[in-house]
Amino acid sequence: xxxxxxxxxxxxxPLLGGIINGIIGKNLPKTVSGSIATLxxxxxxxxxxxxxxxxxxxxxxxxxxxxSLDDLSLHARFLADNLSLWMVLIITGIGSLIHLFSMGYxxxxxxxxxxxxxxxxxxxxxxxxxxxxNYFMLFFGWEGVGICSYFxxxxxxxxxxxxxxxxxxxxxxxxxxxxxxxxxxxxxxxxLAQFGTLEYGEIANKVLVDKMSVSSWMIFGITICLFIxxxxxxxxxxxxxxxxxxxxxxxxVSALIHAAxxxxxxxxxxxxxxxxxxxxxxxxxxxxxVGLATSLVAAFIAMRQNDIKKVLAYSTxxxxxxxxxxxxxxxxxxxxxxxxxxxxFKALLFLGSGSVIHALSDEQDIRLMGGLRKKIPLTxxxxxxxxxxxxxxxxxxxxxxxxxxxxxxxHENIGLYVILMISVIMTALYMFRLYxxxxxxxxxxxxxxxxxxxxxxxSMSIPLVVLAVLSxxxxxxxxxxxxxKGGTHWMSHHLEHNTTGLSLVGGEHxxxxxxxILMVVAVIVSLSALAICYVIYGKKESIPVxxxxxxxxxxxxxxxxxxxxxxxxxxxxxxxxxxEKGYKFFEITFxxxxxxxxAKGIGFSGELVxxxxxxxVNWYILWMVSxxxxxxxxxxxxx
Amino acid sequence: xxxxxxxxILGGLTxxxxxxxxxxxxxxxxxxxxILTFFMISAxxxxxxxxxxxxxxxxxxxxxxxxxxxxxxxxxNLSKDNEPRSSVKMKIxxxxxxxxxxxxxxxxxxxxxxxxxxxxxSTTDDQGMxxxxxxLLFTDYVLPFEISSILFISAMxxxxxxxxxxxxxxx
Amino acid sequence: MILASLFESGVSVQFYIVLSTILFAIGVLGVLVRxxxxxxxxxIEIMLNAVNLLLVAFSTYFGKGDAQVFVxxxxxxxxxxxxxxxxxxxxxxxxxxxxxxxxxxxxxG
Numbered sequence: 023x024x025x026x027x028x029x030x031x032x033x034x035x036p037l038l039g040g041i042i043n044g045i046i047g048k049n050l051p052k053t054v055s056g057s058i059a060t061l062x063x064x065x066x067x068x069x070x071x072x073x074x075x076x077x078x079x080x081x082x083x084x085x086x087x088x089x090s091l092d093d094l095s096l097h098a099r100f101l102a103d104n105l106s107l108w109m110v111l112i113i114t115g116i117g118s119l120i121h122l123f124s125m126g127y128x129x130x131x132x133x134x135x136x137x138x139x140x141x142x143x144x145x146x147x148x149x150x151x152x153x154x155x156n157y158f159m160l161f162f163g164w165e166g167v168g169i170c171s172y173f174x175x176x177x178x179x180x181x182x183x184x185x186x187x188x189x190x191x192x193x194x195x196x197x198x199x200x201x202x203x204x205x206x207x208x209x210x211x212x213x214l215a216q217f218g219t220l221e222y223g224e225i226a227n228k229v230l231v232d233k234m235s236v237s238s239w240m241i242f243g244i245t246i247c248l249f250i251x252x253x254x255x256x257x258x259x260x261x262x263x264x265x266x267x268x269x270x271x272x273x274x275v276s277a278l279i280h281a282a283x284x285x286x287x288x289x290x291x292x293x294x295x296x297x298x299x300x301x302x303x304x305x306x307x308x309x310x311x312v313g314l315a316t317s318l319v320a321a322f323i324a325m326r327q328n329d330i331k332k333v334l335a336y337s338t339x340x341x342x343x344x345x346x347x348x349x350x351x352x353x354x355x356x357x358x359x360x361x362x363x364x365x366x367f368k369a370l371l372f373l374g375s376g377s378v379i380h381a382l383s384d385e386q387d388i389r390l391m392g393g394l395r396k397k398i399p400l401t402x403x404x405x406x407x408x409x410x411x412x413x414x415x416x417x418x419x420x421x422x423x424x425x426x427x428x429x430x431x432x433h434e435n436i437g438l439y440v441i442l443m444i445s446v447i448m449t450a451l452y453m454f455r456l457y458x459x460x461x462x463x464x465x466x467x468x469x470x471x472x473x474x475x476x477x478x479x480x481s482m483s484i485p486l487v488v489l490a491v492l493s494x495x496x497x498x499x500x501x502x503x504x505x506x507k508g509g510t511h512w513m514s515h516h517l518e519h520n521t522t523g524l525s526l527v528g529g530e531h532x533x534x535x536x537x538x539i540l541m542v543v544a545v546i547v548s549l550s551a552l553a554i555c556y557v558i559y560g561k562k563e564s565i566p567v568x569x570x571x572x573x574x575x576x577x578x579x580x581x582x583x584x585x586x587x588x589x590x591x592x593x594x595x596x597x598x599x600x601x602e603k604g605y606k607f608f609e610i611t612f613x614x615x616x617x618x619x620x621a622k623g624i625g626f627s628g629e630l631v632x633x634x635x636x637x638x639v640n641w642y643i644l645w646m647v648s649x650x651x652x653x654x655x656x657x658x659x660x661x
Numbered sequence: 662x663x664x665x666x667x668x669x670i671l672g673g674l675t676x677x678x679x680x681x682x683x684x685x686x687x688x689x690x691x692x693x694x695x696i697l698t699f700f701m702i703s704a705x706x707x708x709x710x711x712x713x714x715x716x717x718x719x720x721x722x723x724x725x726x727x728x729x730x731x732x733x734x735x736x737x738n739l740s741k742d743n744e745p746r747s748s749v750k751m752k753i754x755x756x757x758x759x760x761x762x763x764x765x766x767x768x769x770x771x772x773x774x775x776x777x778x779x780x781x782x783s784t785t786d787d788q789g790m791x792x793x794x795x796x797l798l799f800t801d802y803v804l805p806f807e808i809s810s811i812l813f814i815s816a817m818x819x820x821x822x823x824x825x826x827x828x829x830x831x832x
Numbered sequence: 833m834i835l836a837s838l839f840e841s842g843v844s845v846q847f848y849i850v851l852s853t854i855l856f857a858i859g860v861l862g863v864l865v866r867x868x869x870x871x872x873x874x875x876i877e878i879m880l881n882a883v884n885l886l887l888v889a890f891s892t893y894f895g896k897g898d899a900q901v902f903v904x905x906x907x908x909x910x911x912x913x914x915x916x917x918x919x920x921x922x923x924x925x926x927x928x929x930x931x932x933x934x935x936x937x938x939x940x941g
Contacts, residue, residue, distance in 0.1 A: 709892040711891065
């Protein structure tokens with residue numbers, strides 16, 4: 023089977039799964055419906071692995087042309103190169119594990135088949151996004167994941183107490199994504215205007231081979247618009263407040279969408295368009311600073327959050343900020359490496375938190391948890407591994423990926439390195455706070471919940487174990503030079519091998535000494551954070567205080583820097599005011615007046631004409647005679 | 662006294678009597694004036710050498726139709742007192758309308774150019790009038806002639822049916 | 833003879849055209865002005881006679897008898913119409929005790 027045939031198959035499996043579940047899923051028993059979806063996902067993963075090992079040169083697979091005019095042609099065409107297949111592996115791999123997890127987690131849910139339909143469709147849309155060979159397919163997948171995430175976040179919209187909130191959270195996510203999408207769309211239009219085509223290959227040719235001269239304003243405009251799109255999807259300032267709210271969705275959704283796949287779409291977009299971004303250093307600077315700011319702000323807010331999923335959500339935002347810093351420095355492969363490891367341990371953390379929530383009968387406030395170390399050992403162990411990985415504990419995957427980015431930052435600018443280090447420290451601090459509060463100390467919940475604590479079933483624990491293993495050994499993908507003599511930076515070389523533009527950027531890998539020193543610094547930082555948290559939360563067993571007792575910086579952090587309130591004031595209220603005024607003016611005054619006025623006018627003219635019908639023969643004959651006179655006169659005068 | 666004068670006098674009398682028909686207040690007087698008008702028009706016909714039409718005019722119109730009118734008038738027992746009058750507005754409007762109709766029609770027709778100038782071929786012998794008319798009627802126009810008899814029958818039936826008094830059920 | 837060749841001896845056709853038109857206009861006036869239904873019917877007879885006059889004039893002018901046949905038929909129709917009209921009028925009087933056409937305005941509005 024050639025790549026040509028494998029790639030459409032990869033897309034076909036989740037689509038089929040989604041369609042089958044969508045149409046007849048209601049009538050199937052729960053296990054069958056879930057298995058179909060999970061099987062579809064695993065088959066896609068298997069096919070992706072086959073394709074991955076077969077791939078030599080980039081392959082385009084043309085399905086059909088959507089529009090083909092002289093000036094404009096848009097094709098449904100797929101591009102399989104190392105970058106896209108790498109993303110496919112992540113998406114299908116982690117997606118399959120999450121499908122397996124959901125089979126256990128959502129067992130008691132009514133809309134079981136609906137959930138799996140949406141999951142499969144989401145995978146399908148995401149695959150289109152990464153496998154497309156032009157920006158049009160990317161946009162198609164972009165919108166697809168947007169709508170699927172809306173469905174999934176607001177999945178429990180009919181819940182008795184929180185249904186409205188879920189729906190509102192889904193709406194918020196969708197609207198903020200939309201704002202980003204507008205930027206992306208404008209970017210696409212600019213690309214069309216400048217290059218006349220949306221194909222990656224053709225644009226790359228025009229930029230790199232033909233050395234087409236593009237005005238710096240145009241390229242700045244294009245890249246800024248693409249970045250705005252990425253901001254919406256990948257939750258950067260100012261469009262990130264949707265992601266914490268999106269935790270209203272079921273936990274597998276958070277794992278899939280907000281840890282591993284959808285939020286990485288923005289990163290993928292930038293990496294795909296790396297040659298464009300290389301031409302616009304201004305945009306790269308903006309990306310860097312926005313990413314830096316996001317990373318700091320999100321980490322700060324996460325320090326005092328008390329919902330287990332919200333901490334992880336802000337952690338995701340912070341890590342995405344880190345990724346954008348990497349992209350801003352032109353370290354594309356480093357970003358992809360951290361994206362991969364982040365997918366591993368973030369999914370692990372989310373699924374672990376899902377297991378905790380499931381064990382505690384849907385409790386999410388960490389102040390009512392505690393001492394779960396002995397009660398759910400497997401979850402505890404995997405969660406610990408995830409926490410260590412994200413904090414950059416030496417030799418786990420996160421350590422290597424973060425270190426590579428920090429290395430690039432150090433070479434770029436020492437100040438940048440320091441600020442980034444602060445963000446890393448905060449990451450370690452809040453993650454360990456979370457770990458110790460949840461798993462150590464005494465259990466603080468009610469007795470009833472305590473009775474029901476049980477370890478996760480196999481369908482939920484297998485993914486946890488797999489992801490934990492990946493989080494540990496994931497660092498091997500892109501080891502820096504000091505560990506092995508040869509075969510280092512495997513992933514960077516693999517990606518640069520046949521992805522356009524990356525080989526030109528190919529980051530410089532620092533010399534051994536600097537790398538070693540930086541590594542030691544990172545180890546010290548993460549170990550000291552671990553120690554501090556152990557002291558505060560482990561030994562002293564201090565638990566987060568109730569909301570009322572907060573003050574100072576803690577209050578700012580817990581209240582999410584009042585960002586939601588600020589947005590509400592700045593944007594939501596004026597729009598609502600405008601729409602109300604518009605309703606009053608346009609709808610009531612203008613349109614109503616127009617329509618009713620028309621009706622009244624017709625009635626009025628009817629009244630006027632009614633006076634003619636006197637019912638008296640004399641008058642009728644008079645009018646008839648006048649008509650005859652008029653007629654004869656007309657012909658008289660004409661001739 | 663040449664023909665012209667006679668024609669003019671006759672024309673004037675016709676117009677005068679027609680005017681009196683519509684202007685007189687008493688309905689019976691209107692009927693009488695109408696009969697006079699018919700006589701005048703017949704005189705015009707005789708002047709134009711259409712004797713048969715003239716006689717038929719008098720017999721049919723003045724003899725039959727006007728008698729019918731008189732019958733109905735007598736039946737309704739109308740008199741001068743309960744004669745309805747129309748408003749002044751209507752009279753003015755009607756006068757204007759009638760006047761302009763007259764003007765327009767005269768203006769339309771006055772400049773007509775006669776195509777055939779004075780043919781007057783077969784009017785030399787006068788007794789042939791009835792004969793020739795009869796010939797035309799029974800050869801070229803026999804179909805309308807027959808159909809007109811059907812028309813008369815239907816008119817008669819209609820008139821009788823319409824004016825019949827409804828049977829009163831006396832209980 | 834005196835009665836022959838009217839149009840050769842000075843009287844023009846236009847005279848009869850104008851005469852006929854005046855009679856017609858008088859008929860129209862009668863229909864418009866009078867409110868007594870019988871007078872209206874009589875004015876209609878005047879109009880028909882005006883047309884008859886014109887037809888006969890042209891028949892004499894062209895020497896053909898066809899127009900007089902047409903006059904014949906007009907008279908037929910006029911007789912039938914007058915009959916029906918009068919019978920309707922009698923019915924009207926029976927129901928409304930008046931022949932004032934100004935009062936028959938049930939088709940108003």
